[in-house]
Amino acid sequence: MENYSRYFRQGDLIAKYLKGELSDQEREELEDWLAQSDHNRALFTKLTQEATINTELTKFGSSDKAEAWEKIVSETGYNTPNHRSYIGKRLLRYAAAAVVVILAGLLLYPFNRQSQPTKPVAQQPTDFAPGSSKAILTLADASKIILDDVADGQIAQQADVVITKTADGQLLYAKNSAANSLEAPITKSSYNTITTPRGGKFRIILPDGSKVWLNAASSLKYPTKFIGNERSVTLIGEAYFEIMPLKNAHKQAMPFRVHSASQVVEVLGTHFNINSYADESMVKTTLLEGKVKVIRTSPDRAESSTEIILKPGEQAQLTADAKRRLNLIPKADLEEAVAWKNGxxxxxxxxxxxxxxxxxxxxxxxxxxxxxxxxxxxxxxxxxxxxxxxxxxxxxxxxxxxxxxxxxxxxxx
The missing domain is CATH 3.55.50.30 (Phage tail protein beta-alpha-beta fold)
Incomplete structure (x- = not known):
């Protein structure tokens, strides 16, 4: 049989919320419950409407509250030795009304509802929809392609590189197999820039096979082909990187360098996140896998390191103030750092x-x-x-x- 104890606890918390008597710990408990699902938030919205709670409170008048409570117990199977004493508590009428609405809401969803879609709160006219996959690609000739408007498939070609938008919403750079092998080799790369607007995100596979996830209000400038002794890109905003190891024509490792606000992150092959928004108080580089070197490029105005080598689980923080301090956080919260990438x-x-x-x-x-x-x-x-x-x-x-x-x-x- 379903264990209803937790619903009575939630009813108690909502009752205290309605009366303004939540402790800090109880408020945190209620916030956690709300964050768990659309279903919980829909019930909370219903409960905080005055018409709903007044309707339910009429079921718990002084003359019939014991009878109504017994009805809840009989319908849910919830029974404890002291459930009668609960009736005498100061918050009974609010808590019982909350429990009724919670349990009524549960009846709208089978108890195996984990395998079924939940019904989100109806969006109000003044509400705002979340962001989505959208970005603008600026080619080397300054022409622009709105990526969320173009169809899947090849969208551009630059020299011997083909740019494709895949069905799963990624931008892919690949060598054109049909290119004339007798053409003179490219000695200088042209650059593209992909920019996500506010309310946008996008994924890109760079010419070396490295993967980049761009958060909202961000941009990445990169060459259409990596040549020479290093791979260099420039980031504004936030991105998560999965870098592929690569060697040049001389079989030497080509380091990958990300230039962002007052720092350079140098890697060979690794997974990391950089948050370098201009309106944040610091630039955060968080390492999940491999090894990276974070190098401060701003003038040395503080007695702090000019570079830090990160191991997995560590974070470098570069302050955005005039002193530009570079600090090591040995135990970073990896889940929080990449939560945006995971939706x-x-x-x-x-x-x-x-x-x-x-x-x-x-x-x-x-x-x-x-x-x-x-x-x-x-x-x-x-x-x-x-x-x-x-x-x-x-x-x-x-x-x-x-x-x-x-x-x-x-x-x-």
């Missing part, structure tokens, strides 16, 4: 401005703050595929309010 927002003791910067980029909205911001730190995980209103539901548990005007979000405490 998640993940927060671990994250402040509100940091969260809103991520929201601004992914949902393509402008964010302003009004009044004094709370010092609240947020923890939780939620899909990046949900409408913005579902994230607001969780943040509002901590007393954060939002005003929407067009694509402008004003955050008020």
């Amino acid at each position: 998640q927002f993940q927060f671990k003791d994250t402040d509100l401005p940091t969260i809103m910067r991520q929201i601004s980029r992914w949902y393509d909205v402008k964010v302003d703050f009004q009044g004094r911001l709370p010092d609240t730190k947020f923890r939780g995980k939620i899909s990046r595929d949900v409408p913005l209103s579902q994230i607001f539901q969780i943040l509002q548990l901590s007393g954060i309010n939002f005003k929407i005007e067009g694509r402008k979000i004003t955050v008020k405490s």
Whole structure:
């Protein structure tokens, strides 16, 4: 038989939320429950509507609350030695009403609902859809291709390189097998730039087979063919890299170098993430596999390292202030660093401005703050595929309010 204990606990938490009596620990517990699924958020939305809770509260008047409670117990099979004493608790009527709606919601979904789609909260007219796969490719001749508008297949050719958009939404560079082998070898590469807008993301396979995932509001400049003794690209924003080892014509290893804000990351073959947005307080380079060297290119204005060699699980942080300190974080949160690539927002003791910067980029909205911001730190995980209103539901548990005007979000405490 289904164990209903957890639903009674959730009913109790929602009741305390309605009465403004949640402790910090209970608020975190409720936020975690909301972040688990669209179904939970839909129930919470229903429960926080005044009409719903008033309707359910009528079932728990002073004359019939014991009878109604017994009905819940008999229908769910939930029974404990002290369930009668629960009736006398101060929060009974709110908690019982919450439990009724939760259990009623469960009846709309079979208990094997993990294998069935859940029904998300209806998107409001002022809501914002999440970002999607879209980008602009700028070719060496400055012509532009809007990648989300073009059909799959070959979209361009530069010298002996063919550029293809694959069916699974990637940009692929490959040697043209039909190219004339008698043509003079290319001695100088031309450069392309792929740019994701706010609310966009894209994946690309570079000419050497290396894979790059670009986050929203980012760009990557790279050659159409890697020649010489090194491979060099330039990043603005955030990207996750999986670099293929490569040797030149002389059988020498060709290092891969990523140039970003005031630093260069040098690798041979490895997996890593770089977050170098201009509006963040530092550039973060997080290593998941292999080995990389992070080199500070800004003037030496501080007594800190000019370069750091990272091992898997470590992170380099380069401050964005005038001192440009380069610091090593020996135990980085790898899951949080690449959550965006895996389709998640993940927060671990994250402040509100940091969260809103991520929201601004992914949902393509402008964010302003009004009044004094709370010092609240947020923890939780939620899909990046949900409408913005579902994230607001969780943040509002901590007393954060939002005003929407067009694509402008004003955050008020």
